[in-house]
Amino acid sequence: MIDTPDPAPSPSPGDLDALARRVGRVIHAHRTSQGLSLGALARAAGLSTTIVSRIEGGAGNPSMETLWRISHALGLPLGTLLAPEGEPVVRRIAARTGEAMQADSGMTGWLVHAKSDAHRAELYDIEMPEGVDQTSVAHLPGAEEVVFCVMGRVLAGPVGQEQELGPGDAVWFAADVPHRYVALAPSRTLSWVIYPPPAITP
Template identity: 35%
Template sequence: MTPITIIANGLVRERQRAGLSLAEVARRAGIAKSTLSQLEAGNGNPSIETLWALCVALNIPFARLMEPEEKRLQVIRRGEGPTVTAELADYQAVLLATCPPGARRDIYLLNTQPGSERCSQPHPPGTIEHIIITQGRALVGPEVSPVELHPGDYICYAGDEPHIFRALEPDTLAVMVIEHS
């Protein structure tokens, strides 16, 4: 991927995360809307001053613009993951995910049955889904590469691409957290 392509993808990604229009970002950065449109299309050779102004307008660090987009898929099996233990009680906490600054999370309890899978269309850009199976088994994740999960397993994947949840046993229960940025 070329540097201008990484920048173009970063501009689109960060503008959408901020929920701003092309015109609003251009206005805040003090550049022409057509210039921003060309940069988002991967055309042009932006100066460092232009890129800096865009980062200020988007309220992001300069380095974030240069980061290639990550499509995260993370699976933590029961018994794995960073664990802290209490000294005065039989109590352990396993860190599954941290919440990025400015994100919002919605939490759901899923009660599912085999025989029909839930096929979800992409959510808004930047959406991340977290699933923890508490009972039963399920096939979960991106439509192109779902993962079989068992009780106590955790998965994290991009919710802004097609994804599925298919119960493999009766009364499969899961906790779902949807993270919006």
């Protein structure tokens, strides 16, 4: 039997404010480095300019779906927006102390680790109450995903090709198409998203 971590304490308002400000700084830096206006980024992400402006300003608590939209519009892995600044060479990551993201479906994900160099990858710890049915938009072109079921029973994979997983089972799939996670029982999974190296511009 696999022990699951005790529920992590809810982040304090100060923690959430610090996260919102950091995410806003990262989005602003990447938007301006790409020469995009607020309006252009908002259109590419399918959001209003007001929402994007508030997020860049460190206001509000954007949902997982909103951050996915912005990261995809910027051509970045989601973890780039959430990774801690100035990461050390080695660090212990206590259970569920990464950035928690809440999806509208009821799924909660914690960023465990993200790499933003040539070997771009993200690892998430995901909790899904029974009945969660989450469809995620396509990741960046060439992205792959491995979902490992820690406990419970889930369906995971590209829409129409979902595979049923029990504890210890895993599924690999091309993640640059819409994909789905369905909790057939209270479940916990680990999701490893692997991105192709960034394009090299002359």
